[in-house]
Amino acid sequence: MKLFTAAETWFLKAEAALRGYAGAGDIQTNYTTGVQQSFGEWGKSASVATYLADNTSTEAPYVDPKNADNNIALGHPQLSTITIAWNNGDTNERKLERIITQKWLSLYPNGPEAWAEQRRTGYPILFKVRKNDSGGAISTEAMIRRIPFTIDTKTSLYNYQQAAQMLNGPDTGGTKLWWDKK
Secondary structure (H helix, E strand, O other), X not given: OOOOOHHHHHHHHHHHHHXXXXXXXXXXXXXXXXXXXXXXXXXXXXXXXXXXXXXXXXXXXXXXXXXXXXXXXXXXXXXXXXXXXXXXXXXXXXXHHHHHHHHHHHOOOOHHHHHHHHHHHOOOOXXXXXXXXXXXXXXXXXXXXXXXXXXXXXXXXXXXXXXXXXXXXXXXXXXXXXXXXX
């Protein structure tokens, strides 16, 4: 598995430029290069120009083939309206959503890193569970923030109590980690 890709570097630079970090370069150039690098990693460079020019495609509504209660219709707040093409007129929040959505796509198949990006930024917008069985330990809106310590860890000779105290919250999936600030 790839640990760190060129595309990820360019998306990090785009986010840094958006946040005003010195030396981060131009946001749009970094974003565009990130998408180009991602396409190149998958051998799809020939179609990247058309993709980057797409200013109309947005997330499609979701239709659950087994349970219509899970459908996400057009206009639902859990359905992103972000497009692919860069738009300098967008707010910084929409620019961040665009950058992180493309970064999230480029991170495939690195699920743990993609999950960390989604927790850190809130993007891409993901569908919330319809039935939360956590007993209140995990917020439906915030979704799962971390994996609780395993039974082996809790009963091992390691200092579980000290580790649990460092969480600044209960050892549940709803407790944010130190870097999870948004």
